[in-house]
Amino acid sequence: MTLLDFARGPAMQIAIIIFVVGIVWRLVGVWGLRQKKDLSEARSKGAWVGGLKGLFAHAWPYKPFVPSVGTQYIVGYVIHLGLFIVLFFGTPHMLFFADIVGFTWWTLPGGVITFVAVITTVALFIALAKRLTNPVQRLISNFDDYATWFVTTLPFVTGLATNANLWPDYETGLAIHLLSVWLLLIYFPFGKLMHSFWFVVSRYTTGSRFARRGGMA
Amino acid sequence: MSNTTTEMTLDLEAKRLSVVEPGTRVDVQGDMSDEERVEKAMTNFAKDFGRVTATYMEACIHCGACAHACPFYKASGNPRHTPIWKIEPFKQAYKREAGPLAFFYKAFNLKPKVTVDELKEWQELLYDTCTLCGRCTLICPMSIDIATLVGMARHGMFHAGLVPHELYTVTEKAQREGSPLGATPQVFEDRVEWMGDEHEVEMHMNEDQADVLVLMSSIEIQKYPESMAATAKILNQMGKTWTFRTDGYEATNFGMLSGNTGWQKEMSMKVIDTAEKIGAKLVILPECGHAYQALRWQGANMYGKPLPFKVQHISEFLADAVDSGSLKLKTVNKTVAFHDPCQVSRRGGATSAPRKVLEALGVKLIESKSGGSMNTCCGGGGGVITIHRADTLRYKVMGAKFRQLGETGAEMMVTSCSNCRQNFDDSGEKLNWDKQMNSLLELVADNLVEEAEK
Ligand code: HEM
Numbered sequence A: 001m002t003l004l005d006f007a008r009g010p011a012m013q014i015a016i017i018i019f020v021v022g023i024v025w026r027l028v029g030v031w032g033l034r035q036k037k038d039l040s041e042a043r044s045k046g047a048w049v050g051g052l053k054g055l056f057a058h059a060w061p062y063k064p065f066v067p068s069v070g071t072q073y074i075v076g077y078v079i080h081l082g083l084f085i086v087l088f089f090g091t092p093h094m095l096f097f098a099d100i101v102g103f104t105w106w107t108l109p110g111g112v113i114t115f116v117a118v119i120t121t122v123a124l125f126i127a128l129a130k131r132l133t134n135p136v137q138r139l140i141s142n143f144d145d146y147a148t149w150f151v152t153t154l155p156f157v158t159g160l161a162t163n164a165n166l167w168p169d170y171e172t173g174l175a176i177h178l179l180s181v182w183l184l185l186i187y188f189p190f191g192k193l194m195h196s197f198w199f200v201v202s203r204y205t206t207g208s209r210f211a212r213r214g215g216m217a
Numbered sequence B: 001m002s003n004t005t006t007e008m009t010l011d012l013e014a015k016r017l018s019v020v021e022p023g024t025r026v027d028v029q030g031d032m033s034d035e036e037r038v039e040k041a042m043t044n045f046a047k048d049f050g051r052v053t054a055t056y057m058e059a060c061i062h063c064g065a066c067a068h069a070c071p072f073y074k075a076s077g078n079p080r081h082t083p084i085w086k087i088e089p090f091k092q093a094y095k096r097e098a099g100p101l102a103f104f105y106k107a108f109n110l111k112p113k114v115t116v117d118e119l120k121e122w123q124e125l126l127y128d129t130c131t132l133c134g135r136c137t138l139i140c141p142m143s144i145d146i147a148t149l150v151g152m153a154r155h156g157m158f159h160a161g162l163v164p165h166e167l168y169t170v171t172e173k174a175q176r177e178g179s180p181l182g183a184t185p186q187v188f189e190d191r192v193e194w195m196g197d198e199h200e201v202e203m204h205m206n207e208d209q210a211d212v213l214v215l216m217s218s219i220e221i222q223k224y225p226e227s228m229a230a231t232a233k234i235l236n237q238m239g240k241t242w243t244f245r246t247d248g249y250e251a252t253n254f255g256m257l258s259g260n261t262g263w264q265k266e267m268s269m270k271v272i273d274t275a276e277k278i279g280a281k282l283v284i285l286p287e288c289g290h291a292y293q294a295l296r297w298q299g300a301n302m303y304g305k306p307l308p309f310k311v312q313h314i315s316e317f318l319a320d321a322v323d324s325g326s327l328k329l330k331t332v333n334k335t336v337a338f339h340d341p342c343q344v345s346r347r348g349g350a351t352s353a354p355r356k357v358l359e360a361l362g363v364k365l366i367e368s369k370s371g372g373s374m375n376t377c378c379g380g381g382g383g384v385i386t387i388h389r390a391d392t393l394r395y396k397v398m399g400a401k402f403r404q405l406g407e408t409g410a411e412m413m414v415t416s417c418s419n420c421r422q423n424f425d426d427s428g429e430k431l432n433w434d435k436q437m438n439s440l441l442e443l444v445a446d447n448l449v450e451e452a453e454k
């Protein structure tokens, strides 16, 4: 078995199992906790509307906060949109998923994907530089923050290297790229990458709790 | 906790020559061992690990945005004052002891055990530099309600005997005497009578039955007694059957602020029992922010079932009264800036109430830059104003507030929280503020269209 066979076979299966089971474990572990009912008299009915609004309200900072965190949000959006575009609209990625789901879809030209990937990688490095230099982020960061950055950035770096044919051996390079993605999947349930789920739960929770009161969140 | 030492460096930079400010001195109560303190903190932290708390503690992505919304961080520039950092020991305890990955964190010791030194270090962060104002939630991309978490973390701190002395003292006094600031039932009764005479307004004290039970905060009873006369005048004019009661009058809840849930419940139950006894349909809360939080939003949860009466902040009551036309007001020809008490507006949901009242007064309201529900806190809530060692930073926070209010160019400053008001008075004197903070309630009472004039 070559490294590529390993990456495409058992490594992928193990990674996906850990990814799925880990996510379920973590979500259920929190949802399974008790929660006392709020007995106060609600100001208005339909708190769930406020919960849904909360999902969108926090997608961009409220006006008074734009000067202080607007740029940080932009960098964040570049990272996330970049991740999304490269993952789903890069032709090799689409073909990989198509193998599993059984249908294909429209993709972007290779040059565009490479460009997006470079921009995303740069944005990831900017985020890291900020984390290392900004006194607030430096203080509150822990192992998880750096590990998350590492496992997210690695697939970009290895992917770009594969695409540019920078590896001594293409197949081994591709295998390394795949393995770096499996590393991301394996790490996913254990760290803050889970924010891709928590953001819904947390924003909804606060949105509905405060809509119930008529307050602002 | 402090030893005499000769090893402190001189501070030759400051205007006042002294030694460099020593680290914050930590207050401790009781004579528990360090282990006992940690254990008490952990047990009481664990009581709060419900689904909502857990969601919040899982969701943080350490982006640091919350710092930019916090008045204390903005005033100090100290990264330790980053909102989410203030609950670090609480979060650490959750992740190590209760979260879905607890076994993992423990096995690899990724989250070390919380130590007593850590708890002591966090006393300043959990008490001196957080007013539970909730502004950080607005900026957080995950919408984490950090103020609630800080309030919860205080539970563990209280039981570990790690509360700032001033806050502990007033809380203990409130528990023993019924009021944190010496407004005992006798003092209350005397002062109500005095205000009745002084303002020639009919007072109702200890009526057996009444539709409306009126509460007062000890700040008003002791410092702004005019509030009592103002409330009485308004209720009399509206023809309400109302009463003050010596067995349930204190609106503040220092049990809640300091972190003793048992005492919080006892304090709330005094009021709830009294209201039930006299058959009150409505309990009116005075101009006090946290009282609104304690009774309006947490009261029923202390009681264990829905409250059998309505609870309103006085500004809501006044808004309803002007809305329904049962209260007519004279026009006040002034421009006004309004300081929103965080617990009533952003966290309480009654942001529009004072605005309706101001509109009825015919004033021109000029909103400050980040006003209304996005208001910046005055820095005195959450018990912070009681703590002396917090003074320097509190004045700095207020400095920013003064600038913000000053930018409106309004002639008159109004709020509807007497705790904010005493902070404005105290800081105003210290910082030579050229304005005075006024009470919305008193402004209304001073501008009633009396029966005869109607
Ligand atoms: C789908 C919903 C998601 C939302 C709403 C979301 C939101 C956020 C936000 C608000 C931040 C903070 C950015 C900042 O520092 O200002 C962040 C950081 C980050 N996210 Fe996401 N995210 C999502 C999904 C994902 C996924 C699927 C991944 C990767 C597989 C990811 C990777 C990252 C990384 C690596 C960072 C940290 C950057 C740093 O070090 O500061 N996110 N996310």
Ligand code: SF4
Pocket: B059, B060, B061, B062, B063, B064, B065, B066, B067, B083, B084, B139, B140, B141, B142, B143, B144, B146
């Ligand atoms: S703003 Fe929210 S997500 Fe960001 S560090 Fe603060 S609490 Fe965490």
Ligand code: SF4
Pocket: B069, B070, B071, B072, B082, B083, B084, B086, B129, B130, B131, B132, B133, B134, B135, B136, B137, B146, B147, B150, B377
């Ligand atoms: S609640 Fe207010 S004072 Fe406390 S951390 Fe948040 S912004 Fe700062």
